[in-house]
Amino acid sequence: MKSKKLPALSESTNLRYANFIALYFAEGLHMGMLFVGIPAWLAMQGKTPTEIGGFAVACSLPWTFKFIAAPLMDRYTYLPMGRKRPWVIFGQIGLTLSFVAMGFVPDPLHNLDLLMGAAFVVSCFGALQDAATDGMAVDVLADHQQARANGFMGGARMIGSSLALAVGSWLLSLYDFTVAILVISAMIGLMTLVPVCLREQPGEKILPWGDGKVSVQNQTLQVTSWSTILKSLCSLFRLKDSLLVAALMFVSMGSYNYFETLLPIFAVKITGWTNTLYSQAFATADLIGGIAGLLIGGYLIERFGKKRMIGTYFFLIMLITSTLILSTSYWENSTFLYGFIIIYRWLNAFAKIGVYAIAMQCCSKKVSASQFTFYMTLGSLGSMVGATLIGPIKENFSWDITFFLFVIMLALAWLIMYFLNIPRLSDHITKSEHTQADHHVLVNI
Template sequence: MKLKIRLSSLAERVSLRYFTFIALYFAEGLPMGILFIGIPAWMAMNNKSVTEIGAFDVACAMPWTFKFFIAPMMDRYTFLPMGRKRPWVIICQTGLFLSLLIMASIKDPLNHLSLLVAGGFLVSIFGAAQDAATDGLAVDNIPAEEQARANAFMGGARMIGSSFALALSTWLLERYNFFISTATIGLAVGLITLVPILIREHQEERLFPWSDGQANKSNEQIQISSWMEMYRSLYAAFSLRNAFLLALLLFLSQGSYNYFEKLLPIFAVKVTGWTHVYYSNAFAVADLTGGVAGILLGGWLIERFGIKRMIYLYFFFICAQTLLLGFLDQYWKDTGFLYSYIVVYRWVNAFAKIGVFAIAMQCCSKRVSASQFTFYMTIGAVGSMVGAALISPVKNSFNWEISFMFFAVMMVLCAVILWVLNIKKLEQQIEGLEKHHQ
């Protein structure tokens, strides 16, 4: 029995931590692949308007802005004998599984867009909640020296999950129907729910509510016991100048990415003449290879050359690549050109996200881990929603070249914010706040 407990503890084993978070972030990527890429491309292929596609995108992005209301509940209330965040991960993962099955049951979704939008909204609610719980679990259990590499694993796993779901769901959609396509992804999410069910945070905790075990002492010491205490901790953390700059970086970078990545399928289908299946497969290949590259190289590059230096390089490359796309309009109908562009972009984009998310994780306090990290991610989600909402007015007002230029300018602004941000000072200030409350 002791051996079983030891093998099921995140606190004791590095390999188990990596496995757990790779699995959970892979599960998080599964609905993202169909909600944010596959279904919009499918809608474009079936002659739905930019406004209709944009409405679905906004509905899927909006729940991610609510995470900041969910995360404080996770920090304030939990069942400590089963861990600080593990009970929430199990609940949210189960909800994600069930919501995908509910969405799959929509009949003729292309002719019932309001139901499709509602289904995407429901799945995103549980997807956002699962993300908040998993992020809090990661901040609580991953030591500082492992965070860059862990973020590479997690970001890569999310991309692989997204690409896997995109390729599989698109193939099933073409060969069978919407129900089989979406339900299959839901079942995959349900299978991964076994991971948090069977793995403890600490060896002395309970596996199930009715099992033997007790709360971890360190968790009891940092657990916040009142809402006032939580608000004071959050206010102290977010009143810092560099915390504001970090939030601004996440808002602008995630907003610009989502703007561009919602523009690409419309461009590929309407200008290059791709089908939604071909675009989905191209994006899946890009995400799959980018995710693997992120796992193998993302963390190592940051550890070897420094986090700021590498993110600068990624921002510069994305900006240059986007300008090149705008100028080389004579190659827009060349399938090989656009395919290569998407693959390279997603590689660099994966590395850039890994770097920015690693900064956010290392600058969080364990006392309010879910709330603080979720605030950063929520700001990014708000940016994503704004980015999706910008597609219609920008594209309706400007040509493709100007629309691409808009993205390049946002990348330059991201680099400027990163230059002003003082990461070391923010880390020191967060550490000081933690010591003050001990």
Template sequence: MGSTKTTLPALSENTILRYFNFIALYFAQGIPEGMLFFGIPAWMAMNGKSAGEIASFAIACGLPWSFKFIVAPLMDRYTILSMGRKRPWVIFGQLGLMTSFILMAFIPDPLNNLDTFMLAGFIVSFFGAFQDVATDGMAVDIIPPDEQARANGFMWGSKIIGTSASLALGSWLLNQYSYTVSIASLSGLVGTIMLVPIFLRERPGEKTMPWTAGTASLENKQLQLTNWKAIFKSLYSVFKLKNSLLLAIIGFLIAGSINYMDILLPIFTVKELGWTNLTYSQVFATTSVVGGIGGMLIGGLLVDKFGKKRMLNIYFFVWIASTVVLFFMKPFWANTIFINGYMFAYSTLSVFCNIGLFAIAMQCCWKKVSASQFTLYMTISNIGRIAFAALIPPMKANFSWEITLLGFAGIVLVSWVLLQFLNIKLFVKNVEKLENKDIERRGMLSTIIDV
């Protein structure tokens, strides 16, 4: 086929297009999460499924997010470099996400076919995680350091809005029409968003598609690693740093605490408070959208102005305090305004905490192993999601709702203590030292080759 020319600037050249690209891709990430982690669990609860069955579905959907580290080194090692370092993988992930959604839509009688239902959720989540790895790697490569906090605000806000929109639309279609119509409609949204990475290149002169004209950029050629030993050696060097390990542990605890509460909320509101799945979906979607918009508008700005660590300290404190209030105010649980207020505070702080943690992780990544390092943090975080989801059945079986909900505050409290020992400036300096040593080594090798 002939070449295709585009007049659009590359992502590396244009700030507005960079923001637009990552807003769209993170919105797409939120689409499967809205139904898999919120809408479907509430639907299952309304249809009489047990907390154990709902948690099993959530674990099946969460597992692929813990396998992300398997695909991340592949993305650092292999690519169609003439199309960009991570962009080919982003397109493939979007295509897989759309296709798996379509397949999931046509499972017969999913509520009574739970094994197949969980397998389908696993596959959709796999491609969602796949797209996430590629998108994060692209973000670390393309977004300049002075834009990273604000970009994370846009990205996480967009993801929450995508999650909320998917939850609200998917749940409405589920109740008004059918399961098949609901899930199939979401695949159409994912397919539409796939047009964004198809038409926006990473760097000038690259191909938009394999059959179009273009060449690999010099910068990408210099960043691209060509052997496994170099990838894993570099990754080990940066990950073994004290602050890197500490960041990974904090990520494990915070992601686990969020997933713990995310799974509890639909069960709590439907089974304990008597809400319908549609009522829960509408309330959670609304509070999440408000939190997402807040993240987009001020989340990144607050981190830029007052510092990542300082803002995380504030977020963790308010998170703990609001949950302790929920614990002591059981007589007010029947008050819709009270519960809505807690869900609003929880959802908003979830967005703001993720913006801060992701900005730290992105700032401290070594670009040559960006996908692998960032994904390793996210993989450890998602292991936390599974670990704390698995706590829900025994917690609910042995403790009251008050203690079960207070468990969330306990996990955040441990994270808050560990945060005090994290030194971001030292972390960045150590990564810079590794980069300088690598440049010196490559310079010496080049000299030897020339001689």
């Protein structure tokens, strides 16, 4: 009897969601350790804000190079296995192996340059996997599914981050750096089985040596000319609203990374926490935020609108941060800081879901990886700038002024979003795609 094949992603909404949950869970595993767990550990070991900021820059820098990889994904692929799926699998395998290699950095506390180099390579594969996954999401998700999918994806990433923090920090304290990293690597590797087993379109190959063929859908979408990619991107980024989406990504992601890299330093040096306690608090916060994002994050955005909900979240984040700034007498109170971190991460999760949904909606399927990655690259560039600001700002100003800069940056992101007209940009993208499709038909006739 012939075994029944799993439906392709294009045929099953539930499998689409499951695929992106698994891939973003894997992304959260490595990001939780790189961007929170290891910086908290470095702070506990007495490293300076400048050294920790340097590590954060090494982790953030590869994400700014995604604009180079993304056009290659749009232009080149192995179509019998799908448009983006071969790239996703390659990114996942590279992420797993590079994370394993980072685990064998000798005496990482006294070899920070080597540790930063290893983290840089891990982030290169993480950025590649992320660009391919996002391009796949734009390709296979309908517009009305994008907000909910981003809720699932953002929630899965936060749950992965919380699990990596909880497990990784526990293993760091009980065993050593190598054991902690290898265990997280195994979990990342396990997630690779999901894209390996799920086709994008029916009839495609599972593996290069298997049976299958190129789907008509992907062959129609595939761009085979660099000039077409460049013309499409240039026409899209000449629009004011596209530039506003890019600016929103840059400022919001920069403000988040600035603040979240500062928090472990603040917790260790002011509140007297250990890196394990901070990681546990952050893991708990991410678990709560991740589950909430999975369950209701996307629904709220679908129900009440992206701009309205993001504006609400921005306002609440600014409000609780201002409360933190004005509550200096409570800074050494662990319960107060614990509560702040949980509320902040919950609001942060919901705000990111909305911002990513805006960026995804404002992409053309023809150049899905390139356009979405351009948005995300600017977000990563903003993250790098935010991390770079930490050393000079904290070394010259007090904690309250340092935190107040975060409030100012987030207020700027809110102002940018206010002027953004999403329906107008979406209409332009739809008309552009129809024009290109008609031109393609005429050329083939």
